[in-house]
Amino acid sequence: MKPVLDLPILIPILILIIGVGIVASWRSSHHASAGLRKLLIALRICVLLAVSALLLNPGKWVDKTETTARLYPVMVDDSASMSITNGDKSRANTAQETTQIIITQAQTSGVETQLFSFDENVKSIDTPAEITAAGGQSNIHKAGTSLFSQLQASGRSPEAILMLTDGRQTAINKKSTLALQSRANNAPIYALSIGSDVKRKDIELTTTRNTITAFPKQNLQVTAVIKSSHLGEQNITLELLDTEDKVVAKQSLKITEEKSIFHTFSVKAPENSSSYKLRIEPHPDEQLTSNNECLVNTRILNTKTRVFIAEGAPYWDSKFLAQLLRQQAHMDVHSVHRLRDDRWFRIDSGQSDPSSSSDEVFPDTPEELAKYDLIIFGKNSEFFLTDQRIEALKGFVRDQGGAILFSRGKPYSGRLAALENLEPVNWSTGNTSAFNLAPTEDGQSAGLFGRALPAPDSPIWQSLPSLKDAHNIESVKPFTRILAEGSLPTNQAKFPLLMVRRYGQGATALVNADGLWKWDFYPEARELGNMYQEFWTQLIQWVVAYSEFLPGHDYSLHASNQSIELNDPIAFSLSYRGMNNAALNTAKPSLEISAKGIDTISLTPASSAPSAGKPTWKSSFTASKPGAYTAKVITHDGSPSPVMNFTVNAPPSEMDNLDPDPVFLEELCESTGGKLLTKEELPAFLKELFSNNSTSLAKTETIWQSSWLRWFVPLIILLLLAAEWWVRRRNGLI
Numbered sequence: 049m050k051p052v053l054d055l056p057i058l059i060p061i062l063i064l065i066i067g068v069g070i071v072a073s074w075r076s077s078h079h080a081s082a083g084l085r086k087l088l089i090a091l092r093i094c095v096l097l098a099v100s101a102l103l104l105n106p107g108k109w110v111d112k113t114e115t116t117a118r119l120y121p122v123m124v125d126d127s128a129s130m131s132i133t134n135g136d137k138s139r140a141n142t143a144q145e146t147t148q149i150i151i152t153q154a155q156t157s158g159v160e161t162q163l164f165s166f167d168e169n170v171k172s173i174d175t176p177a178e179i180t181a182a183g184g185q186s187n188i189h190k191a192g193t194s195l196f197s198q199l200q201a202s203g204r205s206p207e208a209i210l211m212l213t214d215g216r217q218t219a220i221n222k223k224s225t226l227a228l229q230s231r232a233n234n235a236p237i238y239a240l241s242i243g244s245d246v247k248r249k250d251i252e253l254t255t256t257r258n259t260i261t262a263f264p265k266q267n268l269q270v271t272a273v274i275k276s277s278h279l280g281e282q283n284i285t286l287e288l289l290d291t292e293d294k295v296v297a298k299q300s301l302k303i304t305e306e307k308s309i310f311h312t313f314s315v316k317a318p319e320n321s322s323s324y325k326l327r328i329e330p331h332p333d334e335q336l337t338s339n340n341e342c343l344v345n346t347r348i349l350n351t352k353t354r355v356f357i358a359e360g361a362p363y364w365d366s367k368f369l370a371q372l373l374r375q376q377a378h379m380d381v382h383s384v385h386r387l388r389d390d391r392w393f394r395i396d397s398g399q400s401d402p403s404s405s406s407d408e409v410f411p412d413t414p415e416e417l418a419k420y421d422l423i424i425f426g427k428n429s430e431f432f433l434t435d436q437r438i439e440a441l442k443g444f445v446r447d448q449g450g451a452i453l454f455s456r457g458k459p460y461s462g463r464l465a466a467l468e469n470l471e472p473v474n475w476s477t478g479n480t481s482a483f484n485l486a487p488t489e490d491g492q493s494a495g496l497f498g499r500a501l502p503a504p505d506s507p508i509w510q511s512l513p514s515l516k517d518a519h520n521i522e523s524v525k526p527f528t529r530i531l532a533e534g535s536l537p538t539n540q541a542k543f544p545l546l547m548v549r550r551y552g553q554g555a556t557a558l559v560n561a562d563g564l565w566k567w568d569f570y571p572e573a574r575e576l577g578n579m580y581q582e583f584w585t586q587l588i589q590w591v592v593a594y595s596e597f598l599p600g601h602d603y604s605l606h607a608s609n610q611s612i613e614l615n616d617p618i619a620f621s622l623s624y625r626g627m628n629n630a631a632l633n634t635a636k637p638s639l640e641i642s643a644k645g646i647d648t649i650s651l652t653p654a655s656s657a658p659s660a661g662k663p664t665w666k667s668s669f670t671a672s673k674p675g676a677y678t679a680k681v682i683t684h685d686g687s688p689s690p691v692m693n694f695t696v697n698a699p700p701s702e703m704d705n706l707d708p709d710p711v712f713l714e715e716l717c718e719s720t721g722g723k724l725l726t727k728e729e730l731p732a733f734l735k736e737l738f739s740n741n742s743t744s745l746a747k748t749e750t751i752w753q754s755s756w757l758r759w760f761v762p763l764i765i766l767l768l769l770a771a772e773w774w775v776r777r778r779n780g781l782i
Contacts, residue, residue: 050105050752062100069096077781084779091772098765107754118159118207120738121195122150124173125213125242126165128702130181132214132246139243140181143212146240146727147176150210150734157738159207166191168219170198185702187219188716192226196233208722208737211239215709218702227719236722238737240730241710248706249278250336251303253286253328256310256502259345259495259610259693261589262317263352263378269582270344271312271502272326276303279331288313289325291644291676296324308507321348321691323676338704343676345610345693349378351600353592354420357383358410360428365456368565369424370395372584379588382420384409386431412437417444421592421599422451429467430460438466445470446552449604449625451595453588454558458519472549472558476522482514483534485545485561491531494548494594495610500586512579517562518545525549534561546587548594553625553662555595557587597625598690603637605681605690614674614699622653622665622681637684639667643677643696650682674698 051058073092077085124147130139147163154161163173167183170191192209199206209230230237256271272286287298297313315324327341334340355373359366362385370383374397381397394409410432411417417440425432433441444450458475460467468474487497487504502508518534524544532546548557567580597604608619622637639651653665671677673696680691714724725733775781 050107050754052103052105058103062103066093066096066100069093077776080779080781084775088772088775088781091768091775095765095768095772098761098768102761105752105754107752109750110753111750119162119199119204120150120154120159121162121164121199121206121209122147123164123166123170123191123195123209123211123213124176124179125167125186125211126179126181126183127167127186127216127218128181128183129186129214129216129218129706130179130242132243132706134244134246138181139214140179142242144176144179146212146242146730147179149731151176153731153734154738157735159738164191164195166195170194172198185218186213186216188213188215188217189224189226190219192237193224193229196226196229196235205233206235208235209237211237211713212242213239213713214243215239215241215711215713216702216705217709217712218700218704227716230720230722235720237717237720238722238725238733239713239717240725240727241708241713243708245708246335246706247278248335249331249333250339251276251279251282251284251328251331251334252339253326253342254339255326255342255344256506256508257344257499258695259347259499261347261349261500261586261593263349264317264319266317266376266378268315268317268346269312269578270315270324270326271310273308273310273506274301274303274328275308276305278305279333280305282331284328284331286311287327288315289327290318291322291324293325317346317348319348321678321693322346323693323695335706336704338698338701343695345676345695347692349589349598351598351688352378352380353422353589353599355379355381355422355424355588356411356420357381357424357426358429358432359383359385359426360431361386361426363427363456363562364565365562366426368568368580369455369584372568372581373588376585384432386428410437412440414440414443414448417441417450418448420450422453422588424453424455425459426456427459428461430462430464433460433464433467435466438470441467442470442551445554445556445595449553449595449597451554451591452556453591454556456562457517457558457560470551470556471525472528472547472556473524473544473560474522476520478520480518480520480534480536480543481516482538483516483518483536483543483545483561484514485509485512485532486535486542487532488530490529491546494529494531496531496587496590499610500590501583508579513563513566515545515561515563518543518560521560548591550595553596553623555591557591557594559587596623598688600688601690602687603681603683603690605639605679605692607679607692607694609694610692611695611697612671613697615670615672617668617670618694620651620653620667620669620679621656622667624663637665638682640680640682641669641677642680643671643673643675645675646673671696 069092070089073089077088124143130143132139151161164170165173165179168185168187168190252275254273256273260268262268270288276282281302281304283300283302285298285300288296290296296315299311301309301311303309323346324344325341326344330337330340357370373379373381379397384392384394386392392409441452445452452470486509489504491497492504497504521544524530524547528547528549530544530547533542534545535542545560548555564580564583567583592599602625604623606621612618620639639653641649641651651667651669653667656664656666675696677694677696678691679694681689683689710724717724
């Protein structure tokens with residue numbers, strides 16, 4: 049029973065009603081005979097009992113279910129990349145035909161389909177003919193989540209989603225809930241990858257170095273790499289432009305199919321950090337034009353790099369290196385070479401003749417070492433070093449942000465235990481000869497190769513003369529980065545060749561080779577910018593910068609990346625190694641962000657945990673416009689201001705890459721419990737998916753089914769009332 053009122057309340061009411069009804073019937077029939085009076089009371093009691101039964105509401109609880117056809121939404125890519133023709137038909141035409149196959153099989157199996165087209169958004173369509181490939185960018189994640197929202201709003205739940213697309217996810221989604229929504233609705237995604245790879249007609253322009261560290265008015269070598277695909281032999285014009293898009297230099301070139309060509313512009317470095325743009329005008333038949341230009345950032349240093357060279361066993365390598373560095377106007381070089389036990393000679397920048405002496409000259413104290421940014425050791429450094437000097441060197445690197453470069457492999461004979469803490473490796477015995485330098489991925493991610501020097505995949509590294517005399521290494525110490533390896537031509541074995549290791553606020557680096565002087569005589573290398581000069585000057589500037597502080601700077605500025613995507617944050621870190629820490633309380637540095645076409649933005653970095661006891665700050669910036677940006681530390685104590693450039697890349701366009709992406713689709717499908725289908729298996733898969741799934745039973749609610757809810761129940765009550773009325777009227781009681 050499901051009474052209209054609680055039983056403790058309803059039963060007294062019913063007793064009262066029945067009692068009052070009987071008394072009223074008895075009193076209203078006191079003139080009638082005894083038999084008639086009993087009949088009227090009986091009829092009245094039957095009516096009252098029937099009404100009481102209605103109020104007690106007898107019955108049972110039953111589950112109400114409804115039967116609906118299963119729903120299989122079909123999402124069809126309508127973005128611009130679907131207009132590409134593969135064979136004799138476009139991808140959109142293939143999608144139309146495949147959609148019709150799905151509809152036909154669904155009708156045969158008795159299941160319901162609903163068509164949707166999508167690019168960045170999803171919309172409902174009625175027929176496959178509405179698929180036109182006229183949309184914008186593809187955003188499969190956003191379209192999928194929007195589809196689930198639309199179906200939920202209409203009260204429908206899909207059994208599975210069928211997706212027809214080339215898989216080009218050009219829009220960037222930081223977080224996607226599509227897989228979670230699919231699993232929550234128990235609706236896996238099954239996709240068919242449409243289209244094949246496209247032989248794209250394209251001229252690609254890149255550079256061997258994205259960032260060049262230089263000094264004002266220094267000669268810069270800006271090298272462009274041009275590669276043509278499926279355009280045959282072409283005559284092009286390569287341009288170098290400044291920040292105002294004015295042409296600085298240009299060159300007519302002939303390019304051939306599938307062959308990279310190089311061209312190097314030699315220009316004077318600007319006064320301040322900025323950028324250059326390499327550009328090629330798009331070819332009329334070119335399908336991708338976004339890669340016809342690239343940026344080259346220049347980091348200009350306005351203070352000289354102070355270098356001390358200590359060479360205990362002079363040879364061609366040490367002589368060439370010292371001579372090269374002394375010729376650099378942006379370097380202040382002091383070099384001391386040991387001739388024999390009692391004879392030394394010293395030559396400094398600006399001098400043409402060395403000064404010979406029987407007195408060894410080497411910085412003895414932290415104050416003397418602080419005059420330099422970099423100490424370079426050749427071989428037999430044990431003739432220069434004492435325990436006191438080594439301790440001073442450790443403080444120079446660890447606390448003062450200085451750098452040490454071991455330029456010719458193992459820097460001493462035998463063992464020098466006190467110096468081992470500063471070395472990136474533990475030495476073994478023996479030497480290796482005849483090998484080539486091969487940059488590593490870590491060397492690229494560290495910013496040396498691909499920015500300061502040509503990238504690891506540049507063919508120049510294979511074309512340079514081989515090196516020799518690499519000392520065998522027992523092990524590489526923790527936190528050492530291997531920037532380049534030595535590659536043996538005989539068996540392709542590799543060993544660490546160029547390494548760097550942070551030590552406190554400074555760094556130590558090691559070039560485990562001799563013979564680089566031969567690069568200075570290699571004609572083809574000179575055509576690409578004189579690789580001997582480029583290698584040493586860029587490596588030295590990179591090592592000095594890697595050690596936290598630029599030459600002559602008390603403030604450092606580093607970024608999490610030098611190339612970021614639009615709307616991605618870039619993190620900056622600043623630190624201070626000066627002696628006047630008290631002044632920072634009233635003169636903390638700030639950070640200035642500028643770019644062409646935007647107002648200059650001033651950031652106030654937040655203090656963070658000190659590094660090696662030195663003040664440090666952190667800040668971040670998110671760009672809303674692509675382009676070349678400059679970050680500059682604004683100092684308030686007269687110190688030089690570190691400056692760096694970074695690039696904010698434009699988002700990819702729909703037509704940048706026209707190859708289908710089945711890998712992305714497969715990962716998406718598997719994350720939802722579905723799978724990536726092939727054209728051949730689609731018919732059998734649809735038949736299996738739709739078979740025995742024509743209906744779906746959905747339990748909606750549990751309801752109360754009253755036993756008296758029949759057509760004859762109210763009729764009986766009316767008949768009883770009518771009978772009592774008729775008897776009373778016939779006997780004159782009304």
